[in-house]
Amino acid sequence: MVETTAPQLNLGLSEEARRGVADILKTLLADEMVLYVKLRNYHWNVTGPQFIALHELFEEQYDALAEVIDDTAERIRQYGEMTPGTLEEFKKLARLTEQPGEYPDWRTMVANLVADHEALIRYLREDTDKIDDDYDDIASEDFLTGLLQQHQKMAWLLRAHLEGA
């Protein structure tokens, strides 16, 4: 039996760029996990006249985020790093925050989710700029730009519930 080892990873990026991009993805993964759990929480605990609409919308969004999370985690592996996979690490890494023990009314739930999606939109813009300026990694710019578009649509679908009501 011949023992083989994988060849050295060569993505055409400097070591600094490879690590820098992976760090951005780890932070993004943690934020997506916080938002995913918040959507689950609100799906379970929402009440009021918009119950069915919001219960279902929150589910659609956490299902979409489950795919985003998996894609993000697998990209970290593609950059040669281990993917954070524990709640403790996610909590430490995340920029988004939770509100434990609070069960807000449906309007506050929707407003909190809009705020989180919009915060992510701003983070994704900054991260994309940094990847362009410092690391010149077109694949990651493209990936983050796709996520930015998804969060824009999710923010709009939520925001519409608060407008004209």
Ligand SMILES: [Fe+2]
């Ligand atoms: Fe459910």
